[in-house]
Amino acid sequence: MKKSWWRSKNELDEDQKAFIQLPAHGRYSLVGPPGSGKTNLLLLRAQFIAGMGEKNVLIVTYTKALADFIRTGIGSNGLISPNQVRTYHSWASSHILENLGQRAIPKGADFDESARSSILELLREANAKLPAKNLFSAIFVDEAQDLTADELDVLLSLSENVAICGDARQGIYERNGLSAVEKLALQPHTLKRHFRIGQKIAKVADRLMPPDNPADSLEATSNYDRKTQGESSAHMNPCANRDEQFEKMLEKINIQLDAFKDDTIGIFCAKRETLEELRARFNKTKLAEQICVHGVDDDSNFSGSKPIHALTIHASKGTEFRAVHLFAAEELASYPLNRRRLGFTAITRAKTALNTYRTGDTNQPLENAFAQPKHMELDDLFPGEQS
Amino acid sequence: MPDLATEITEDLTDRAKRFLAATGEYTHLDFLAAGGSAAVYRVVRDGKLSALKVFNPKFFLGSGGDAERHRLNVQKRLIGHGCASLVQTYQVTEAEGTAFVEMEYIEWPQLNKKLAEVPDSAIVPLISQLVEAVRFLDSLNIVHRDIKPENIHISPDFRFLKLLDLGVVREFDAEDGSDACGTDHGNLRPFLATAQYSSPEYLFRLDEPTAKLWRGLNLYQVGAVLHDLIKKEPLFKHEMSIGNRWLVARAVLTKPPSFADPTPDRLLSLKALASRCLIKDLDTRLTVVGWEDFVLEGASDPVSALRGRLAKGTITSRRGASESAAARLDFERTEFMKRFSDRIRGELIHICGTQLPLAVKQPTPGAPMVVRYELAVNQESYIGCNLGFEWQPGLYERSVNLQVGAQILCHGQESIPPTVTFRPVGVAVIQEAEDEAVSLVTSELAYLIGRALDRIESQEDVAGLHGWNFQSEH
Numbered sequence: 133m134k135k136s137w138w139r140s141k142n143e144l145d146e147d148q149k150a151f152i153q154l155p156a157h158g159r160y161s162l163v164g165p166p167g168s169g170k171t172n173l174l175l176l177r178a179q180f181i182a183g184m185g186e187k188n189v190l191i192v193t194y195t196k197a198l199a200d201f202i203r204t205g206i207g208s209n210g211l212i213s214p215n216q217v218r219t220y221h222s223w224a225s226s227h228i229l230e231n232l233g234q235r236a237i238p239k240g241a242d243f244d245e246s247a248r249s250s251i252l253e254l255l256r257e258a259n260a261k262l263p264a265k266n267l268f269s270a271i272f273v274d275e276a277q278d279l280t281a282d283e284l285d286v287l288l289s290l291s292e293n294v295a296i297c298g299d300a301r302q303g304i305y306e307r308n309g310l311s312a313v314e315k316l317a318l319q320p321h322t323l324k325r326h327f328r329i330g331q332k333i334a335k336v337a338d339r340l341m342p343p344d345n346p347a348d349s350l351e352a353t354s355n356y357d358r359k360t361q362g363e364s365s366a367h368m369n370p371c372a373n374r375d376e377q378f379e380k381m382l383e384k385i386n387i388q389l390d391a392f393k394d395d396t397i398g399i400f401c402a403k404r405e406t407l408e409e410l411r412a413r414f415n416k417t418k419l420a421e422q423i424c425v426h427g428v429d430d431d432s433n434f435s436g437s438k439p440i441h442a443l444t445i446h447a448s449k450g451t452e453f454r455a456v457h458l459f460a461a462e463e464l465a466s467y468p469l470n471r472r473r474l475g476f477t478a479i480t481r482a483k484t485a486l487n488t489y490r491t492g493d494t495n496q497p498l499e500n501a502f503a504q505p506k507h508m509e510l511d512d513l514f515p516g517e518q519s
Numbered sequence: 520m521p522d523l524a525t526e527i528t529e530d531l532t533d534r535a536k537r538f539l540a541a542t543g544e545y546t547h548l549d550f551l552a553a554g555g556s557a558a559v560y561r562v563v564r565d566g567k568l569s570a571l572k573v574f575n576p577k578f579f580l581g582s583g584g585d586a587e588r589h590r591l592n593v594q595k596r597l598i599g600h601g602c603a604s605l606v607q608t609y610q611v612t613e614a615e616g617t618a619f620v621e622m623e624y625i626e627w628p629q630l631n632k633k634l635a636e637v638p639d640s641a642i643v644p645l646i647s648q649l650v651e652a653v654r655f656l657d658s659l660n661i662v663h664r665d666i667k668p669e670n671i672h673i674s675p676d677f678r679f680l681k682l683l684d685l686g687v688v689r690e691f692d693a694e695d696g697s698d699a700c701g702t703d704h705g706n707l708r709p710f711l712a713t714a715q716y717s718s719p720e721y722l723f724r725l726d727e728p729t730a731k732l733w734r735g736l737n738l739y740q741v742g743a744v745l746h747d748l749i750k751k752e753p754l755f756k757h758e759m760s761i762g763n764r765w766l767v768a769r770a771v772l773t774k775p776p777s778f779a780d781p782t783p784d785r786l787l788s789l790k791a792l793a794s795r796c797l798i799k800d801l802d803t804r805l806t807v808v809g810w811e812d813f814v815l816e817g818a819s820d821p822v823s824a825l826r827g828r829l830a831k832g833t834i835t836s837r838r839g840a841s842e843s844a845a846a847r848l849d850f851e852r853t854e855f856m857k858r859f860s861d862r863i864r865g866e867l868i869h870i871c872g873t874q875l876p877l878a879v880k881q882p883t884p885g886a887p888m889v890v891r892y893e894l895a896v897n898q899e900s901y902i903g904c905n906l907g908f909e910w911q912p913g914l915y916e917r918s919v920n921l922q923v924g925a926q927i928l929c930h931g932q933e934s935i936p937p938t939v940t941f942r943p944v945g946v947a948v949i950q951e952a953e954d955e956a957v958s959l960v961t962s963e964l965a966y967l968i969g970r971a972l973d974r975i976e977s978q979e980d981v982a983g984l985h986g987w988n989f990q991s992e993h
Binding site for chain 1: 847872895
């Protein structure tokens with residue numbers, strides 16, 4: 133994951149530097165396309181503020197994988213410790229336990245819709261009991277679109293200094309967190325450009341979710357440097373069956389491990405069962421030890437040195453990989469997994485190489501996103517006929 | 520090839536006299552004209568009139584001689600033929616160190632001199648006779664290659680014509696071993712005369728000489744004669760009047776003949792037929808027109824005529840052929856523009872990195888083809904680098920003039936900046952030498968960006984630079 137984090141300030145553009153250096157005191161939002169460096173900037177700003185002596189900062193994510201991913205970026209400067217990066221769920225549980233002396237949800241219960249609203253009630257209760265409101269020097273929330281505005285409200289009320297970031301196009305949990313920008317009167321900061329996503333991949337993402345204004349498209353705003361990173365590519369690979377999908381993918385991964393040394397490769401799929409299938413398939417290959425299957429392997433995280441990571445698309449939020457393989461895309465054929473935002477999130481994780489594998493149909497918008505423009509004539513519709 | 524020099528003509532006259540003396544009495548031998556390879560005489564013997572063509576002996580020497588002999592043999596096959604609208608050949612003989620062709624002498628005037636006088640009612644019978652002659656030659660596997668009003672003689676009552684000249688004026692023929700485009704003087708007239716009635720693919724020798732090429736050429740040239748009969752003036756008259764060979768060549772290649780007429784519904788079907796014959800693209804031409812379309816009177820009943828016509832496709836599908844070629848070209852151009860501008864973007868990103876991060880603005884469909892790279896300098900200002908694509912017409916339709924212009928722009932400025940000043944930097948051709956063009960454009964843009972940065976850094980009030988156009992001085 134090392135390559136995901138900036139190591140030199142020359143890697144930042146003016147807009148990005150400006151965000152980090154905003155006054156420590158204040159409430160901000162950072163909105164930008166995938167790959168614009170939101171997560172990275174949030175972490176840098178958290179470290180910047182911690183470095184000024186305000187050490188009690190909290191970084192909140194929605195998914196466990198993203199929290200884990202951010203921890204790999206903390207580095208050795210000691211400004212932030214790993215336990216300051218938490219998921220919303222984990223923070224809420226301890227906040228309720230500490231202040232109300234009870235469990236957020238009964239042990240073993242699911243973190244579902246009704247649990248979520250009862251947690252919100254408990255959080256409000258807990259906040260009401262607080263002797264002092266400002267528990268934190270600063271609070272940062274990544275992928276804020278995945279929380280509701282109310283959830284953000286109770287969380288952000290615990291500090292005077294907050295910053296949230298997100299991208300409306302990636303709201304795969306269909307929450308309205310970004311509306312908090314107005315509700316909570318956050319000072320908006322917008323990023324227009326991105327440096328992550330290669331132009332060919334950006335084009336696929338744009339075709340899947342066309343922006344209202346073509347000038348804002350990921351393709352138009354991509355500053356991906358193909359001369360140092362390599363020409364980007366995006367392919368849809370139709371396969372006869374899963375075996376062929378895996379075989380094709382393995383072939384590409386073996387090449388990529390060589391071509392993208394010290395970089396990471398992501399394998400995404402829609403369902404958890406498929407992750408288990410992948411684990412079983414990889415166990416029969418030489419790469420068994422090189423892959424971390426998140427949510428399946430014990431102690432799966434991004435901090436090890438494994439170059440390949442398999443995740444569900446939901447868990448892939450906020451992460452990035454040099455090469456992405458979207459395995460078993462036929463699972464995205466129908467609702468709810470056919471939503472464009474889900475495909476968009478998966479696609480925009482990739483920097484240089486994107487490959488999708490399917491057996492049978494995936495959803496039409498995704499298939500269409502990979503299609504190449506072609507010259508067409510009326511005669512092409514009637515191939516048997518000679519004029 | 521210039522016309523024969525006087526001394527050669529005199530020599531040919533001597534040879535002709537000896538030849539005629541040996542083959543039969545003659546009473547008259549009058550010089551008529553000389554082309555590049557032969558002289559033509561009017562001969563009277565036994566009270567009978569004929570035309571005698573005497574070749575320059577030089578053409579029967581060396582390797583060129585075989586080709587010339589082959590052509591004579593072709594013409595020999597026409598001796599005593601039965602086609603009324605084709606000039607008769609009496610004899611083809613090699614003697615006196617050269618070759619003689621004796622043909623029917625036609626006293627009628629050349630069609631090009633009478634165009635203005637031919638009545639509309641005569642057009643159908645005349646063009647039918649011309650088609651008859653061409654198809655007759657076709658049946659013998661002979662291509663005339665030079666069908667034009669100058670080579671057609673017309674009876675004073677406009678009821679009959681005869682196609683003339685089987686190989687008299689072959690200046691433009693590659694087999695003659697000379698290039699008609701060689702010099703600007705001397706051969707200008709024959710070049711023009713021949714180019715004017717050549718189909719584009721024949722004029723530029725774009726295709727291999729195949730049966731298809733000759734069929735296309737015949738149809739084109741007959742169509743051109745039909746055009747002249749309808750318009751009562753020669754094809755590309757304007758270009759011819761200027762006397763510039765390149766203008767004529769360009770017209771042949773790109774200018775669709777107009778049939779504009781004060782009486783719009785006059786000779787409608789003939790105009791349609793001629794314009795189909797004069798289609799520039801060989802494949803399209805052969806798809807939409809054939810000899811059966813020249814069965815212009817009586818021969819077919821209206822029902823089968825309509826059927827035959829519709830079998831060739833409706834009007835829209837005929838147009839469709841050229842439209843689809845245009846659509847394909849348009850597609851290739853758009854793809855080229857995307858590919859090329861994307862490569863320039865790659866170069867700029869590599870050079871400018873995070874110092875000058877950029878966004879790309881693609882042209883909207885229908886707008887001029889200009890791709891704009893906006894390089895953010897700081898919070899206030901950015902540099903707009905514009906890359907314009909100016910496609911060329913006709914023969915160079917796959918070539919594009921590349922032009923660039925750069926402008927300093929500031930955010931939050933009310934005033935609309937002046938239009939971008941473009942400067943051409945080079946030419947790119949689809950799928951050819953794209954690399955060179957990329958480096959041309961990149962270095963020009965790099966230069967302009969450098970200048971723009973100099974300007975911004977030396978100016979305190981950057982807002983004052985809004986709309987500043989940068990031009991290269993080198």
